[in-house]
Amino acid sequence: DFQMRTITLGSTSITLQLWDTAGQERFRCITEQYYRKADAILVVYDITCSASFTAVREWMDVQHQASFYECSAKTGANMEELMTHMA
Template sequence: MKTLILDSTTIILQLWDTAGQERFRSITEQYYRKADGILAMYDITHSASFTAVRGWMDSQHQALFYECSAMTGCNVEELMNHLA
């Protein structure tokens, strides 16, 4: 759970991390059918990670791209604010 305050409105994001594992694919489809937003992430240093994300992205529309870093935190807050 991530709580943000935007324009004096409290927004709670419920975030799920499935690590892109195939065994979660049927479960996540049930959840993201009702989702307001989805984050698909990959490791820029591992090309197979990016290739795996392509399969997930093919089933989504109006996708935006944010380059951020889980390691440094760069642009993570901006991404969360945009999602909210």
């Protein structure tokens, strides 16, 4: 899935291109094409599924500077802060 999000920081507008790619190992070669030239990568997991959290370790090798945000796709909690940080 793909979505554009524009954020205004001071007097500067920044447009983020957000790509939702599959996290399963079988899709890894495809997703690597998406994040090869990315400025930021979000690695997400489901706190109700321990296997989801364990799988995050396989993706962390692409991270050079990592920040942790506890967010909720359901409620939107901390999503604005996360997007601002990425911008």
